Amino acid sequence: MDLEIQRKTLIEELGVHLEEDNLAPLAARILATLILAGRRGVTFDEMVCELSAGKSTVSTHLDHLQATNRVTYFTKPGDRKRYFVIDPNLILNLMEEMITKWDKEKRLHLKIRAYKEQCNCEARETGGFQFDLEFQEDFLTYLEETSNAVKKFRDKLLSRNN
Amino acid sequence: MDLEIQRKTLIEELGVHLEEDNLAPLAARILATLILAGRRGVTFDEMVCELSAGKSTVSTHLDHLQATNRVTYFTKPGDRKRYFVIDPNLILNLMEEMITKWDKEKRLHLKIRAYKEQCNCEARETGGFQFDLEFQEDFLTYLEETSNAVKKFRDKLLSRNN
């Protein structure tokens, strides 16, 4: 079946890509599998089987993916299995993560700027090296602007989902 | 000297943060050192000494940081040393990287959508599972919008630097 080959290829391709944001190879494959499976969900055993991975490995990675708000699951009445799916808020969660990271970075650059200003102040008396603050300023506006852009889209999504 | 302690602390703090985007611990410390040193630049030996690292380690990481457009150096006439500095276009380069990554992601999600549509088409006849394409659509607009926002800021920076 050609569709099946397509699916496998896509899982691998997407998996490799997802590894780039600090996901272990197998964690990336799990996420890719769930993205390709959609709302139907994938059970624990299906993942173990399909990815030919150890149960413990899948278990650990699923824990981590749930803890980082990338994955959830649902159950069916009278069925003990969990059907894992990508978190319906994944996009929002990813944006939230970016915003948090940029905030942290902004605070760091503010500290650095303060440090450099202090250095400049002391050096002015002795005629020593003066820091150029343009880089910090640019970086701060860069963080501010990209952060705001993402926030704007986040709010748009949020209001749509009311 | 209190400023020196402040600097060391900032290098460490910034270093830990920079590790988050796939930089080896020492590579992150090098970048942090350069960010805090500013235009004056830092020589190879200063890094080896200050970070108490092996010369080979510093050499390798500097290569990598230059290859990924994060770091450059300048020289002074009659001085064989290289003075390493963060690439003056670092911010632009970082944005370019983000845009490239999002583009790749977009192409992947287009492929996935095509795959799911094909599945839906076949399943419609047999009455099988139908994929919900909303997630792909949302992800594509998410990538589109954030990408555009960053591009807009990039162009603003570019036109300023004419």
Next chain:
DNA sequence: CCTTTAGTTCGGAAATTCCCGAACTAAGTG
């Protein structure tokens, strides 16, 4: 109560990443 299903926990093996020192090069210095 025994068995099956659906996982979890834990100790460690395998693979990978990160870093180092020793030996080397290449360019200038005396």
Next chain:
DNA sequence: CACTTAGTTCGGGAATTTCCGAACTAAAGG
């Protein structure tokens, strides 16, 4: 030419990450 300076290259070794199997738990089924 011998020596110093400013690095680079290469062969591991230590640390970390990733993954696994074996033993376990907890819930449901017969």
